[in-house]
Amino acid sequence: MAEFTSDPVGKSVPRIDIYEKVTGSATFADDMQFGPGLYYGRLVRSPHAHALIRHIDATRALQLPGVKAIVTGADVPKNIGLYLIDRPIFARERARYVGEPVAGVVAISEEISHQAAQLIQVEYEELPAVFDPVEATRPGAPLLHPDLGAYKVANFIFPEPGSNISEHFKLRRGNVDTAWAQCAAIVEGTFRLPQIQHVPIEPHVAVSLWEASGQVTLWTCSQSPFAQRDLIAQSLDIPHGNLRVVSPYVGGGFGGKAGVSMEVCAVSMARAVKGHPVKLRMTREEEFIGTTVRQSLVAHTKIGCDSAGNLLAMETQYYFGGGAYNDYGVNIARAAGYSCTGPYLIPNVKGDSYCVYTNQPIGSAMRGFGMPEIHWGIEQIMDQLAEEIGMDPADFRRRNCVKSGQSILTGMQMPPIDLVACIDKATEAIDWGKRELASAPHKRRGKGIAVMWKAPAMPPNPGSAAIVRFNEDATVNVSIGAQDLGQGAFTVVAQMAAQALGVPYEWVRVSVPVDTKYSPYEWQTVASRITWSTGNAVKAAAEDARRQILEIVAGHWGENPQDLEIKDGVVFSYRTEEELPLKGMVIYGLPNENFEGWKGGPIVGQGRFMPTYVTNLDFETGQGTRAVVHYTVGAQAIDLEVDTETGEVTVLRIASVYDVGKAINPDLILTQIEGGAVHGMSSAFEALHYDRQGRPLNPNLVDYRIAAATDIPLEIHGDFVETPLEDGPWGARGVGEHVMVPTAPAMANAIYDALGIRFSDLPLSAEKVFRALQEKQEG
């Protein structure tokens, strides 16, 4: 390991957090100690998917020794929500999914809180429920939110009151009706994806303390400490300055620890027992049903091309099963709407993307934010079109994929990217076009490809701020409000700060935990936006500090700051070759001649970044000047085999290539690609299952399997392309989420190559594959 890394941007320096994490000393929320005054919370959850709450009787629970408080919806009258404020903190009058919090118990031990929860009697009147998003849009479907029209909503989200539609995004470009006639091939299909869960290995934990003075603290594993502060402050009427959210290391997020889920329950329960911290920790079962899940999707998609293989028209309806409430849900449907074509240039598009209430757990952000869902269908249809006109699927994508400078579906000009280069590298890595033998006579081998795009999906103006402070020995503390969920954000910002300051990487520390009381503002650690957005803020803060230093030293030497540079922690002059180490001067300044006074002082740099150029889109057409900040694009090629006797799919090789703009830390990108490829592969086999009453059947890690060490592909070939992003730090753009988007459709295309069978619905369970093989043989 290098001990002194100059100019670290572009180098694979070790993770800044790795020593703590391999020694078990990294603090996670559950590891924090709160002393003997700590109380324990437990949530009482609805056993019904849809029911009116007639009466809650907590008498017996309150009589149990050690029970300190019971909180219900009556105690928390306001709703909470990110874009559409639709969710009660505890159900009021109506419960809308199995697992919805109806009451919260606070007790002196975890055990007593569990006992008390069982003593709370809730009288329900069951209502008809709806689980399928398409059914939920039909007239006469059970209505989940009769008050939808009264909810506060962001100005770019369009619910349809009187229905279960919480968002409808419309994309209209060209004229699809006249374009179909010019198509030589048209493929149409319906594609379904079930709800799946993030399954971070660390379950959600929140501890909250409400002091008599009105100061409120929430310690939790959070991707969004500032957004949580904002939303919880609003829903519980706490002045923002009085609410402090502290987030130590996060044990995996994938979107599930963004926004607000159970944390607000912990704060409401702490209010009932002022002066005592209250700890609420999700069991694994609660993690599945009581936090958030990825939304389900039903997609009806039709795409056509001419005989030369040029895409001409696309019509699509996306029905996202949003679950009972919206956290990010409405904005996922919006993002799926304005990116509805996938990374293709199609002149005529009619897209409708809906977020629909269903009586299921809350659908929300998960790695890829709508993109894994829509690419599942799009990428299979592209293969079918290529086959119909007799073109290689990779060539079909090279021809039609979006290119820099093109006017894309929203009318926005595509920022610089090179998807063709990604396709070239990915196909080459798995010997595309070369037929290869399966490992046994009863196995069939196939190759498939899928491409992807994804833009950070967020409000137009999410901001980042950073502070860079020097210590006496010229080591540096970087403070940011962004979080490291494992993706390596702290390492990358340390590299950027070191590079911009001219100090070695090893001199930089990143302040942990993120604490809204002391850390500068960050909108949220989501959307693969930290390298880009927080990176820009950190770069600006470091440049601010550097400017201060150079001004002081230039004054000291009687030189022009422009002639000075900082390298390896030493200021030097290009003109006079004079040198001065940063050590000491960055705090104490420099003495004037003969010690007649001093100049300078402690160096603190500050920086911020906020995109200022994103515009609104027309409600009827989805057209506008700049829909999003940028897109990251990429391609995956997969080589797999299918066991025809069991239906089991074994992925042999995944080649995965993304245009990252600039690889700030190349090895960290490869670790994202590897982890994302396995996450994507695993997601193709995952599904939450429910019975007819909407009760979850597999909320545990035995019945809901995620990929284990024995399931991974033999080879994961990660690579990247570097087409600089105009406003990215050193040209960098994000890549953390993108790496799982194309995996499932690339697998489906490879399975088709192996078996000649298409699967329009996930999961790709062995049973489903086996049955399809049987049907094919019989047919």
Add this chain to the structure above:
Amino acid sequence: MTHHTITVTINGARERLDVPSNMTLLQMLRDKLALTGTKNGCEAGECGACTVLVNGEPVNSCMMLAVEADGCEILTVEGLAPEGRLSPLQQAFVEHNAVQCGFCTPGMLMSAHALLQRNPRPTEEQIKQALVGNLCRCTGYVRIIRAVQAAAEEGGA
């Protein structure tokens, strides 16, 4: 709740402890001894985040009662680098970027440590089998397997 006095050796130090009958080894380590390096991921023996070594064998500490550990020798992640000097396995995790969020890492290290103790030159398949009970959602296991291989080549745990 009945309490029991047990004697255990934890990371080389003998401890006499008073534990309730229903306390798990995981609760004892985390709540009684503040050895919070061992993580709680499911409390059902399904994720492996709480793996510790009991008499050299990897055990899901959420599935073992503290009283059952009476007289046993327990090794946790805190015991791998007692003087702050990383073990060869930990060093290999550092060099191969085998960590992302870090929540599964302690359990992963303990299972791998046990493997290398009993089989200093495991094959890739044997490594995967030894880690099959330790779930990781971030890394895709690639670097973890590579790190265990590297540690084996360097001469063991």
